[in-house]
Every structure is written in structure tokens, then in C-alpha cells.
Amino acid sequence: MTAQERQRLSGRDILLYDGVCALCNGVVHFAAQRDPTGRLLFLPLASRLGAELLRRYGITAATLNSVVVLEHALTPQERISLRTRAVAKVMVRLTRPWRILGRILMAIPSWLGDPVYRLVARIR
Secondary structure (H helix, E strand, O other), X not given: OOHHHXXXXXXXXXXXXXOOOHHHHHHHHHHHHOOOOOOEEEEEOOXXXXXXXXXXXXXXXXXXXXXXXXXXXXXXXXXXXXXXXXXXXXXXXXXXXXXXXHHHHHHOOHHHHHHHHHHHHHHO
16 A cells, blocks of 8 residues: 555555345445535545555455444544445445434444344345
8 A cells, every 4th residue: 555545545444345236236326425514535445545444444345244333444543344244344334224223223233133134135
């Protein structure tokens, strides 16, 4: 990662998504239109930068069947979220009513939400 790329990504909230998935691309387009602060950055999982960010967690795009959100990327406060939690983290950054739905989704435990996420991921 170049210094310029590091500067561009640092502190941002990054959504890493499957760039060949039509549903995923639709969700990215939907979210980008409803991100009022422009804080979200979207990167395909298999992109050079996406792969490099994932590698820091021992994850590869080939073994991952999930959307990933990195909050506060490349800072000491960086946090990673997968599956349902990642979707909720994106939604709370969008305009209403999506922000409200994201907060509701955040209240659903992963053990309950992730099986639904996996089902949708399998049939997408």
C-alpha cells in the first residue's frame, strides 16, 4: 500500500464486497446514494487494496463468503465486522429510514442474524 493510499483510507469506514456479485453491487450502489457524509469507502474484496486489508486479519477473498466492514481503517481504533453486523454498521450510516433499520438490526444477535445472512449469500 502506498503512502497516498494509506492516507486516503486512514480513518475511513470501508465496505469490502464481492465485486462479481450482482446483489452486492446493487447494495453498494444503494448505500453510496444514501451515505450523507461520504464517509463510506467501497472496495471489492478481490481488489489489490481489499486483499491487502483482509490479509492483515488472515482472511482471503477466496475463503470469505461475507461482506466486511472496517471501521476507522488503519488506525488503532480499527474494528472489523462481518455478515449481519457489517450490514447493520453500513445501514446506521445511511439516511433515514435505513439508519433506523440498521439500529434495529444491530440489536439482533449474530447467532440469530448470521444464519439468515448465510442463506441469502448462498442463493444470491
